[in-house]
Amino acid sequence: MLAGMTTNVVFGLLRVAVLVAALKAADGEIADYDVAAANTYVWIGQGLLGFVLLWGTNELAERVRSGDVVVDLYRPWNLQGALLAEDVGRSGYAFLTRLAPPMVFGMVLFPFQFPQNAFQWPLFALSALIALVISFGFRFLIDLSSFWLLDNRGLYGFWNISSGLLCGLTVPISFFPEWAREVLWLTPFPAILQAPIDVFLGHGDPAKILALQAFWAVVIIAIGHFTLNRAVRKVVLQGG
Amino acid sequence: MIEVRELRREFKVATSKGLRRNYKTVTAVDGVTFDVQAGEAVGYVGPNGAGKSTTIKMLTGILVPSSGHIRVHGVDPSRQRRDLAKRIGVVFGQRSQLWWDLPLKDSFDLLRSIYRVSAQDYRTRLDECVELLGLQELLVTPVRQLSLGQRMRGEITAALLHAPELLVLDEPTIGLDLESKERLREFLADLNARRGTTLLLTTHDLDDIERLCPRLMVIDRGRVLADGPLDDLRAEVTPERELVIDLREPGPAPDVPGVTAVRSEANGLRHHLTFRRAETTAAQLITQVVRQVEVHDLAVVEPEIDDVIRKLYQRQLDQPVTR
Secondary structure: OHHHHHHHHHHHHHHHHHHHHHHHHOOOOEOOEOHHHHHHHHHHHHHHHHHOOOOOOOHHHHHHHHOOHHHHHHOOOOHHHHHHHHHHHHHHHHHHHHHHHHHHHHHHHOOOOOOOOOOHHHHHHHHHHHHHHHHHHHHHHHHHOHHHHOOOHHHHHHHHHHHHHHHOOOOOHHHOOHHHHHHHHOOOHHHOOHHHHHHHHOOOOHHHHHHHHHHHHHHHHHHHHHHHHHHHHHOOOOOO | OEEEEEEEEEEEEEEEEOOEEEEEEEEEEEEEEEEEOOOOEEEEEOOOOOOHHHHHHHHOOOOOOOEEEEEEOOEOOOOOHHHHHOOEEEEEOOOOOOOOOOEHHHHHHHHHHHOOOOHHHHHHHHHHHHHHHOOHHHOOOEHHHOOHHHHHHHHHHHHHOOOOOEEEEEOOOOOOOHHHHHHHHHHHHHHHHHHOOEEEEEOOOHHHHHHHOOEEEEEEOOEEEEEEEHHHHHHHHOOEEEEEEEEOOOOOOOOOOOEEEEEEEHHHOEEEEEEEOOOOOHHHHHHHHHHHOOEEEEEEEOOOHHHHHHHHHHHHHHOOOOO
């Protein structure tokens, strides 16, 4: 836990340094980011990626690979719901250990852009929670691919590499050229990280952002539900 | 309780040759038919790859049959998997349904919520299992620190918390030492006798069958080779029994009508007389023997169950199945 926090903060420092240097080179402002907003963006992002479990564990895929997933399938539960519940439970803990520390760190030691309206705080919390559901939905789909691929580590690795860029972790999505920005906002990826950050920073209309997030959460959970049913009906379960 | 008719399951297996990929169809279960009544204890045996686990997966609903008909508790398993799961218990010798990092008790609490067992029922059932299986001290131990024998006792408890009427056990005693095996068997026999819980178990340890299952089903290459009481199978497959006599003084074997073969040991101190159970009884034979020689000790030996099974497999090989 301590090691995780340290890594998290060290990466935060690196990202702040790079981003602030870029801002200075661009006369203090890029798109809708000044130095304070950039700091806030980095520290919230560092916290969120642990909270929404952007890079998850691939645990279900491993269980599919070993065949242990039969035990999960024997239970009188909705597997997707059960795993989501597990993630939500974990996020409660992650809030204390992963989300709060880097945010407090950033607030205390760096120029920090606090929300202008008090209601942005609960909206941010709600947005982060929906982001968690979407992130779970994505990881669940990647995990389920192992029913067909037998070994999904390639796909999983691809997700680990690309998700940072697509979700707005590497640089804010508003830094992208206009066409890329438009394309990205048509995908569910920004809803996982950029959306809650935007709600916090007051970029864009929070109601619109939350509605978009809710839409993607429903879509991705529905696809997961459908895919799980297919996986269970169609696919070979490994091991005797 | 269980009704299976002409059950079949095929798998497509990829056979790669260079870059080309062909599929061939393998039939894992090939027209299996049987019934299990409530309260029975049935042993389901067969060599590796015979189709045992495939059958079990279909019975519990996680694998859809290619064709045929299954009802468990009157329910089609693959269509109503979740309803069925509440009414059956499943134990795997090679997998765990406990949470690896949690104490045993926490796993049980989680299962109570998953199966929605009332607090009172949960208490009674847990207390009973804890007592009978000697789990008191283990409840606070994380599962990863349990020995295999201890963990299996935990697994059985986990499968019984929702009081299933049918308990399916897939190689429950695999890897256990003799004492742990015996303890488990005793518990299961008691469960079957007292509670009337139906047991269906697969195993490679034929002592499990001898101890637990009045009825035996033998499967090989996806087909049922034999189904019936163990004693009947024995009589059918190995019609010969053996009378072992120890003499007071070394001497030649007594010459008794009905004996088909004689094997002597220890310089004529011990003789094995083989006889056919259809033609003569042990009692007749013993009467004859004691008339001729002075006997120190004697025993009637039934063929080992392993021999019975081996002969069954053998018979199957001698009569290749036409497909």
